[in-house]
Amino acid sequence: MQGGQLTLTQLxxxxxxxxxxxxxxxxxxxxxxxxxxxxTADIFTALYFDIMNHRPEDPNWDGRDLLFLSNGHIAPVxxxxxxxxxxxxLEELNTLxxxxxxxxxxxxxxxxxxIEQTSGPLGEGLGQAAGYAYALQYLDNQPxxxxxxxxxxxxxxxxxxxxxxxxxxxxKLSQLIAFVDRNNIQIDGSTDDVMPLEDLRGKWESFGWHVxxxxxxxxxxxxxxxxxxxxxxTKPSVIIAHTIPGKGVDFMEYDYKWHGMxxxxxxAKDALKKxxxxxxxxxxEGEAW
Amino acid sequence: MTYPLADNAYGDDVTLxxxxxxxxxxxxxxxxxxPAVVGLCADLxxxxxxxxFKEAFPERFIQIGIAEQNLITVASGLAHAGKIPFTSSxxxxxxxxxxxxxxxxxxxxEQPVKIIGSHAGLYTGADGAxxxxxxxxxxxxxxxxxxxxxxxDSIEAEKATRAIAENGQPSYLRLAREKTPVFSTEExxxxxxxxxxxxxxxxxxxxxxxxxxxxxxxxxxxxxxxxLNAEVIHAPTIKPLDExxxxxxxxxTGRVVTAEEAQIAGGxxxxxxxLLGEKLPTPLHRIGMRDHFGESGAQADLFDHFGLSPxxxxxSIKQFIDQTPKYHQGF
Numbered sequence: 001m002q003g004g005q006l007t008l009t010q011l012x013x014x015x016x017x018x019x020x021x022x023x024x025x026x027x028x029x030x031x032x033x034x035x036x037x038x039x040t041a042d043i044f045t046a047l048y049f050d051i052m053n054h055r056p057e058d059p060n061w062d063g064r065d066l067l068f069l070s071n072g073h074i075a076p077v078x079x080x081x082x083x084x085x086x087x088x089x090l091e092e093l094n095t096l097x098x099x100x101x102x103x104x105x106x107x108x109x110x111x112x113x114x115i116e117q118t119s120g121p122l123g124e125g126l127g128q129a130a131g132y133a134y135a136l137q138y139l140d141n142q143p144x145x146x147x148x149x150x151x152x153x154x155x156x157x158x159x160x161x162x163x164x165x166x167x168x169x170x171x172k173l174s175q176l177i178a179f180v181d182r183n184n185i186q187i188d189g190s191t192d193d194v195m196p197l198e199d200l201r202g203k204w205e206s207f208g209w210h211v212x213x214x215x216x217x218x219x220x221x222x223x224x225x226x227x228x229x230x231x232x233x234t235k236p237s238v239i240i241a242h243t244i245p246g247k248g249v250d251f252m253e254y255d256y257k258w259h260g261m262x263x264x265x266x267x268a269k270d271a272l273k274k275x276x277x278x279x280x281x282x283x284x285e286g287e288a289w
Numbered sequence: 290m291t292y293p294l295a296d297n298a299y300g301d302d303v304t305l306x307x308x309x310x311x312x313x314x315x316x317x318x319x320x321x322x323x324p325a326v327v328g329l330c331a332d333l334x335x336x337x338x339x340x341x342f343k344e345a346f347p348e349r350f351i352q353i354g355i356a357e358q359n360l361i362t363v364a365s366g367l368a369h370a371g372k373i374p375f376t377s378s379x380x381x382x383x384x385x386x387x388x389x390x391x392x393x394x395x396x397x398x399e400q401p402v403k404i405i406g407s408h409a410g411l412y413t414g415a416d417g418a419x420x421x422x423x424x425x426x427x428x429x430x431x432x433x434x435x436x437x438x439x440x441x442d443s444i445e446a447e448k449a450t451r452a453i454a455e456n457g458q459p460s461y462l463r464l465a466r467e468k469t470p471v472f473s474t475e476e477x478x479x480x481x482x483x484x485x486x487x488x489x490x491x492x493x494x495x496x497x498x499x500x501x502x503x504x505x506x507x508x509x510x511x512x513x514x515x516x517l518n519a520e521v522i523h524a525p526t527i528k529p530l531d532e533x534x535x536x537x538x539x540x541x542t543g544r545v546v547t548a549e550e551a552q553i554a555g556g557x558x559x560x561x562x563x564l565l566g567e568k569l570p571t572p573l574h575r576i577g578m579r580d581h582f583g584e585s586g587a588q589a590d591l592f593d594h595f596g597l598s599p600x601x602x603x604x605s606i607k608q609f610i611d612q613t614p615k616y617h618q619g620f
Contacts, residue, residue: 068366109369110399117369118398121389127359128394131366131374134351139327139372160390163359170354 001085003050003223011219014084015045019248020275021080021093027268029097032105035245035258036152037077039183039216043241044081046222047148056086059114065145066116066132070125071152071181072106073260078115079103087114123158125149126178130168133176133236143175146230150179154186157195162207168236169208176236177229178209181216183245185256204238216241248275290478292485292523298472298503299510305468308500309407311443312464313338315450316375320346326454327367329353330377331360336466337377337407357383361390361402368400373454379413380406380422380463388428395459396432403453404429404461410499410550411595412465414588421583426498427555429461430528436460436481437528439499439549439557442471445525448479456481467588469500484531486538490518493544493610496535498524498557501548501576507599508606517610530560532568539571543615546574546606550597553577574609576602 006014018041026032048054052065069078076096083090088102095101102112106120117128129149136142155161168176180200188194197203204211210232214221222241229237245259246252249271252263263271297303320326320342328342329351343350351367353360357378364374376383384391384404395402406425413420429437436458440446446464453460478485487502488509497505502523509519520538524531539545545565547558558575565571576596583591592598596605 108397117365118393121393123358124362124365124390124394127362127390128366128369131363131368132370133366134363135367135370135372139349140370160358160362163354163356164362167353167356167359167363 001049001052001054001056006049008220011045011049014049015041015219016248016275018045018077018080018084020272021083021090022076023249023263023268023271023275025076025080025093025096026262027265028094030262031097032076032262033073033260034252034262035185035256036071036074036181036183038249038252039243039245039247040074040077040150040181041247042217042219043150043179043181043222044077046219046226048081048085050223051226052148056082056114059087063145066147068117068125068129068132068147068149069107069119070149071122071155072119074152075103075105075107078107082114088112122152122155123160126151126161127164127167129178130164130173130176133168133173134171136175137173138171146175146177148177148179150181152186153180153182153184153191153197154194156180156197165204165207165209172208172234173236174233177226178236178238180238180240181243182240183243185245185259187256187259189256200240208235210235210237211240212237213240213242216243217247250274292478292487293474293476294487295472295474298470298506304471306443306471307465307468308440308443308446309338309464309466311440311446312405312407312450312462313341315447316342317345318447319451319454320349322451323373323454325371326373326375327351328375328377329360329364331355331357331383333378333407337405339377357387358390361387362394364402365394365398365400368402373401373403375403375405377405377407379420380409380425381420384425384428384461385422391459392432396434399434400459401457402459404459405464406461407464408466409463410465411583411591411597412467412588414591415585417585418582423552423578423583425461425463426527426549426551426557427559430555430560432459434459435528436526438481438526439463440525441499441502441523442469442473444471444473444475444477445479449525452479452481463499465500470503472503472506479525482526482529482531484522484524484526484534486520486534487523488519488521490520491541492517492519493546493606494520494522494535494538494542495546495548495606496522496524496557496561497548498527499549501550501597504597504599504602505548508602511599511603512607515607517607524557527557527560530564532564535561535564536569539565539569544572544610544613546576546609548576548597548602551577553579572613574606576605
């Protein structure tokens with residue numbers, strides 16, 4: 001899959017379809033993380049339908065770009081996006097968190113082709129992505145491949161993240177492009193209350209990173225920022241994407257209580273209705289997938 | 290086949306060398322044999338003997354700094370890129386600090402990262418309890434997919450390093466700082482998952498791992514002068530444990546002693562207790578650290594204090610034999 005195949009309008013529609021899948025799969029699973037999954041749907045859409053060079057039919061293709069999902073609890077958005085890009089049938093989304101499913105509650109590499117690393121415990125994806133990026137840059141001379149990683153902002157409380165940030169800065173891992181989902185919530189409340197992160201831009205810059213801040217729901221901005229990051233050849237890049245937790249479902253938006261909660265049947269029905277008629281721009285009828 | 294022991298294995302002139310020296314040579318050899326081998330170190334390159342690899346392959350050496358969690362996560366990423374990463378630190382820090390990274394990004398993630406814990410056990414004497422890693426065997430043994438190897442001497446450490454480089458699995462290698470007796474030879478066998486009978490006997494089975502095996506050889510020689518024939522088994526691989534070799538011996542002797550310079554809870558003693566409890570209940574005497582920390586002191590003083598010197602091991606084992614009737618299944 002390569003960039004430019006879908007228009008921005010089509011990408012927006014994809015993001016909406018992915019949100020509907022997220023709602024439906026979370027409702028069916030009866031547990032899971034709603035807010036971050038919905039909040040990053042636009043970024044995942046941009047990554048899988050435009051930014052990343054990858055082949056859903058050949059997940060281990062040795063020329064691929066990679067995504068290391070660090071905050072593994074937003075697995076629903078990863079699974080939904082992968083299904084919509086063709087890694088596996090959409091129907092399999094029904095199996096999220098069920099016994100025997102390839103869609104584990106948190107992603108496991110060895111269960112589902114296309115998952116680059118097992119994640120869940122926070123703070124580990126950046127280091128893994130940095131390790132892979134180091135191999136591309138210094139060991140295997142593959143300058144045209146890029147390693148992306150997605151981190152939650154609450155996750156930045158973890159010390160491992162800053163160890164990895166220092167490492168990537170030292171080695172100027174320019175093929176490493178990190179997204180921070182800056183939605184200002186974590187389980188116990190707002191990130192400001194739990195553990196303030198600002199000056200976040202200054203922190204990353206002082207670790208030797210190129211920093212961009214964008215509207216994480218503007219797909220064009222996401223694509224442009226990734227393009228800019230790929231053009232920076234002297235340092236790793238971080239894209240601080242400001243997002244609304246629960247984006248697209250008004251009763252979930254901005255509310256930290258939806259971090260780790262799924263919608264019940266009525267809430268899901270309500271959410272799907274809202275998503276189908278979002279701003280009147282997108283009117284997608286029929287089933288969630 | 291009789292296990293070839295060094296000619297001077299029982300002598301006062303036994304060759305002394307730290308197991309970490311064997312690791313250093315083994316890693317360099319593994320690097321020569323396979324270009325996928327990379328070395329990562331957390332600011333302890335020379336003391337963990339990774340400098341030999343670094344000098345031979347500077348482009349494949351990665352300095353991580355004092356960051357053991359990142360040591361493991363970066364290694365996991367490198368392994369996903371097809372590399373065979375060896376990570377070196379002191380065991381107190383890795384796996385001491387990096388356990389969850391090892392569980393999630395190495396074991397559950399099934400990446401062939403090699404965890405090298407140097408300066409393990411009581412051999413860091415003067416540094417005190419903070420640096421004496423006694424829990425590492427238990428921490429690593431409990432992880433699915435993990436292989437746990439504790440070489441008996443430097444020659445075996447070299448072989449073990451080369452073996453884990455090619456086994457395709459997460460692996461832990463436990464090393465000691467101080468010089469210890471070299472009882473094996475270049476011709477001695479080493480295979481992951483195998484234990485070796487170093488000395489045959491029928492009154493008791495003495496099972497050692499790491500550098501404790503040599504002490505058990507000396508104990509067995511001493512017991513022989515008192516008319517007791519001890520069988521000595523060297524178990525360099527704690528996981529997977531060589532159950533067949535141990536059970537065959539125990540069926541013959543009916544008494545078992547384990548020795549390790551580590552916590553017996555979850556260590557070799559724990560592993561053997563689990564095996565015997567399930568398959569061949571037999572009187573067992575576990576020697577090692579019993580739910581306490583170490584402290585600062587000269588190596589000899591510490592080993593003596595904790596009952597791990599040959600001078601303390603012999604009476605302890607003799608008492609166990611005297612007080613324990615031979616037990617055989619079917620009694």
